[in-house]
Amino acid sequence: MKIDKKEKAVVVIGTGPGGATVAYELTKRGIPVVSLEAGPRIMKEDYKNDEWPAFSQMAWLDKRTMTGNARVVKDFNGLPTWLVKAVGGTATHWAGATPRFLDYEWKTKSTYGNVKGASLLDWPVDGKSMKPYYVKAEDAIGSTHRGGRPPLPANNNYKVFAEGAKRNGYKFYATGPYGTNAAPYDGRPGSVQDGFNFQGDKNGSKWNPNVREIPRALKTGKLDLRPNSQAVQITHDRNGKVDGVLYIDTKTKALHRQEAKVVCVAGNSIETPRLFLMSASSMFPNGLANSSDQVGRNYMRHLTGSVYARFDKPVNFYRGETMAGFLADEVKNNPKRGFVGGYYLETLALGPSFMGAFLEPGGWGKKFADMMDGYRNLAGMWIVGEDMPQANNRITLGSAKDAFGLPAPNVHFDDHPNDTAMRNHAYNVGEKIYKSVGAKQTWRTTPYPHTHNLGTMRMSAKKKDGVTNKWGRCHDIKNLFVSDGSVMTTGAACNPTLTIVALAIRQGEYLADQLKKGKI
Ligand SMILES: Cc1cc2nc3c(=O)[nH]c(=O)nc-3n(C[C@H](O)[C@H](O)[C@H](O)COP(=O)(O)OP(=O)(O)OC[C@H]3O[C@@H](n4cnc5c(N)ncnc54)[C@H](O)[C@@H]3O)c2cc1C
Numbered sequence: 001m002k003i004d005k006k007e008k009a010v011v012v013i014g015t016g017p018g019g020a021t022v023a024y025e026l027t028k029r030g031i032p033v034v035s036l037e038a039g040p041r042i043m044k045e046d047y048k049n050d051e052w053p054a055f056s057q058m059a060w061l062d063k064r065t066m067t068g069n070a071r072v073v074k075d076f077n078g079l080p081t082w083l084v085k086a087v088g089g090t091a092t093h094w095a096g097a098t099p100r101f102l103d104y105e106w107k108t109k110s111t112y113g114n115v116k117g118a119s120l121l122d123w124p125v126d127g128k129s130m131k132p133y134y135v136k137a138e139d140a141i142g143s144t145h146r147g148g149r150p151p152l153p154a155n156n157n158y159k160v161f162a163e164g165a166k167r168n169g170y171k172f173y174a175t176g177p178y179g180t181n182a183a184p185y186d187g188r189p190g191s192v193q194d195g196f197n198f199q200g201d202k203n204g205s206k207w208n209p210n211v212r213e214i215p216r217a218l219k220t221g222k223l224d225l226r227p228n229s230q231a232v233q234i235t236h237d238r239n240g241k242v243d244g245v246l247y248i249d250t251k252t253k254a255l256h257r258q259e260a261k262v263v264c265v266a267g268n269s270i271e272t273p274r275l276f277l278m279s280a281s282s283m284f285p286n287g288l289a290n291s292s293d294q295v296g297r298n299y300m301r302h303l304t305g306s307v308y309a310r311f312d313k314p315v316n317f318y319r320g321e322t323m324a325g326f327l328a329d330e331v332k333n334n335p336k337r338g339f340v341g342g343y344y345l346e347t348l349a350l351g352p353s354f355m356g357a358f359l360e361p362g363g364w365g366k367k368f369a370d371m372m373d374g375y376r377n378l379a380g381m382w383i384v385g386e387d388m389p390q391a392n393n394r395i396t397l398g399s400a401k402d403a404f405g406l407p408a409p410n411v412h413f414d415d416h417p418n419d420t421a422m423r424n425h426a427y428n429v430g431e432k433i434y435k436s437v438g439a440k441q442t443w444r445t446t447p448y449p450h451t452h453n454l455g456t457m458r459m460s461a462k463k464k465d466g467v468t469n470k471w472g473r474c475h476d477i478k479n480l481f482v483s484d485g486s487v488m489t490t491g492a493a494c495n496p497t498l499t500i501v502a503l504a505i506r507q508g509e510y511l512a513d514q515l516k517k518g519k520i
């Protein structure tokens with residue numbers, strides 16, 4: 001559907017799990033939507049299943065800077081985050097892990113109490129009200145182990161991991177829940193266990209919005225999808241309601257304007273606050289919807305790190321679904337371990353070229369070479385845990401400029417002592433697991449550029465504490481919504497995408513209802 005630029009439309013910025021889900025929820029209820037996506041539409045036959053060329057094909061490589069004491073600042077200074085610029089968003093590059101928040105993880109301020117230096121806050125939503133939306137999100141994604149869907153088979157990396165977990169007395173480990181079909185589901189085939197599908201899944205068994213929500217929204221005839229269209233400013237009328245979006249055609253560099261009656265922003269936790277800050281005006285001098293000064297603050301990226309181990313026999317850990325292996329025993333909050341919150345351990349395999357770059361950035365020497373020489377004998381796991389929100393971990397407009405001459409975002413990140421204590425605990429557990437099954441060598445790998453980008457536009461019950469209310473609607477501007485992972489008040493231990501989709505389904509229902517009742 002072609003929507004006239006002068007028509008006041010619902011404009012959704014970004015087509016990742018957040019944006020595409022909202023667009024589909026609206027269009028399937030008959031509401032026309034313009035979807036602006038900064039990147040191109042890459043189809044499965046176009047994916048390059050080769051790590052670095054695939055990375056160049058889809059990653060968001062526009063100028064960004066980084067400050068703070070986190071190790072990523074030193075190791076990957078020009079690349080603070082690992083995000084995608086393409087229709088489907090970063091989920092074209094995701095692994096597929098889909099666990100849920102635990103009930104108390106919606107209320108961490110009440111559960112953990114005051115943690116020095118942390119800006120913890122309870123979400124204005126709770127586990128009970130989110131339950132039906134989790135079921136809808138799992139059905140949309142096709143999460144294994146849920147809704148009667150079968151688990152994925154164990155690959156060798158998982159077998160090593162699970163045996164080590166068992167020998168250490170752990171009880172809660174499995175190959176899912178995971179967003180890749182074990183058997184045909186929802187028009188998509190079962191996995192062929194082809195591995196490496198971080199690089200885009202040519203088989204089509206892995207969920208991402210470019211294989212489900214976008215084609216279905218297009219089929220309703222109500223979606224005007226505009227790839228290569230990067231929003232650069234949201235404008236407002238004299239009453240302070242948003243009324244349009246300025247965007248650049250990234251191929252021709254031409255500037256366009258789409259009139260809007262509602263704007264939903266889902267550009268990820270870096271680009272969403274950046275756009276709000278770039279949209280400052282005389283009425284909103286600190287950026288749109290920023291009377292609380294919370295836009296861009298409380299940036300989270302999950303506590304991460306990896307443990308790899310070398311064995312004397314081949315594991316061939318790169319075969320099968322990359323991250324289909326979870327250990328959940330360390331998730332529950334147990335401050336006796338020396339930190340609040342908890343973490344998952346999840347299987348992980350990188351290809352040889354990523355492994356060379358990420359195992360020990362800048363590393364060399366015999367021990368490093370032993371690991372790389374033993375590539376086929378490696379097993380690996382990723383640590384993902386709750387990190388503490390901090391007011392000064394934030395996105396600001398830096399002095400560097402992007403290709404359009406616009407201010408590039410600066411990402412500031414300092415590790416919180418709780419994060420460091422949790423990471424050290426997880427490294428010890430990971431090494432213990434591998435040593436118990438005969439590892440010859442283990443390796444503690446530091447965090448990769450951030451793949452889970454959360455917070456920065458957080459939901460809050462009170463206007464002064466955040467940017468959006470419990471529907472993701474801005475406290476300050478009633479026809480402006482945030483629909484991506486940046487609304488996360490706190491991040492919990494689990495991988496975020498299932499929750500982003502669940503929140504976006506819920507927001508889409510609410511917004512459609514408000515529009516139909518003429519309340520917006
Ligand atoms: C290697 C890797 C593995 C991952 N594995 C998992 C996993 O196993 N489980 C999990 O839960 N999560 C995983 N993730 C994270 C997951 O991909 C993200 O949580 C999710 O995609 C975030 O959704 P989003 O809608 O908030 O943002 P995104 O998916 O990042 O989508 C944002 C979209 O907005 C577009 N955009 C940005 N700014 C503009 C603008 N100004 N104008 C127009 N368009 C714009 C971007 O191009 C992008 O397409 C992984 C990520 C990576 C990189």
